[in-house]
Amino acid sequence: MQPNSPVIERTHGRSIEINKVLKNTYMLLGATISFSALVAYFAAVMNLPHPGFIITLVGFYGLLFVIHKTQNSASSIFWVFALTGFMGYTLGPIVGMLSNTAPQILVQALAGTGLIFFGLSAWVLLSKKDFSFLSGAIAAGFWVLIIAVIASLIFDISGLSLAISAGFMIFSSMIILYQTSEIVRGGETNYVMATVTLFVSLYNIFVSLLNLLMAFGGDD
Template identity: 35%
Template sequence: MNESLQAAYSGSGVLAEQRNRVLRNTYWLLALSLVPTVLGAWIGVATGITTLLSPGISMIVFFAGAFGFMFAIQKTKDSSTGVLLLLAFTFFMGLMLSRMIGAVLGFRNGSTLVMMAFGGTAGIFLVMASLASVVKRDLSGMGKFLTVGALIVLVGFIANFFLQSSALMLTLLVLCLGVFSAFILYDVKRILDGGETNYVMATLGIYLSVYNVFQSLLALLGIFGGDGD
């Protein structure tokens, strides 16, 4: 009986260590992924390369590149190639974000707005990651609802490309902010519960959430706080 209990405790300890290792590797890779993101955004703003594309072409390039990279990362997630593709993907995402950053930097207080969006994103991430570590409830059921929410946001943004509705845009930005903030909680909790054991895929999921939170915050700050005088 004692041997069985000892084996159970030992097995539990090994599982906990594995989950902590996945979480540590995820956080390290997430931090590293910010470097090519910033580099891509800086190159995009400095060269204005993304502004050479029409909004329609830019959207096509974004979706084709993003889904292409995600498919390739999924296929190579168990090798070093997956890490390299993930970093290349984050460079691409930074490059595509440069159009919005450049527009916000056109305001007199643009630099302040970018830093506020960055600080707000970091704050949301810390709150959600901390909450995931203390919540005991199983959150696996959130996944379906959040996926539906993300699809609604995606379809809404595509539709609004043609509709050009300011009210719909604001609604979608707020919804995007809420959905992807919740996704951070969900993804970190999955790692802690052992639902995600591959740190490359874990990083990809959290990165996409952080990216969308930052983009939504930056757009909202630009709309309501941009000083164009």
């Protein structure tokens, strides 16, 4: 048994490290979701205007770039909250409008987002299945969605916005499966980047659900 002890120790150590990354990811994710929701709430109460498409893109990708560059330093936590707070701010006008006109849609979108996330996460955590095979589909899906979004800005195609929302839901669900699998299997060791990936996926699912619910039952 003695020759196997280093192997056992390495396996045990790897398991501890994986559990640490998983724990830190979910702790930071919970904190950022709470912070983002708080910012969205105050933006809605104060009736703050939406920053606009260009500022939203620049803010999102700019902060994402900074997080990527600082992911291994303590300052990355600050930038993660800056990004998630900014994304919460972009939701403020939508939350404000729906809270007055159709609060049930907000509740349904929140519940749906939570069910999707916990369902997908539980699937990975309990099955320990390797979802790395989704990487190709995720890459392809990214470009398909980018092209579809650009097309929606140029052409007035009936039903395209709904198709994009449905596409983002599927795309983001695949990312949740892939990212969680990477953590569980030890492929992702940086909980900051894992948190950002999961948060953006949840944001996309929530916004997509809002769009679909407003289209199919907003005024009922």
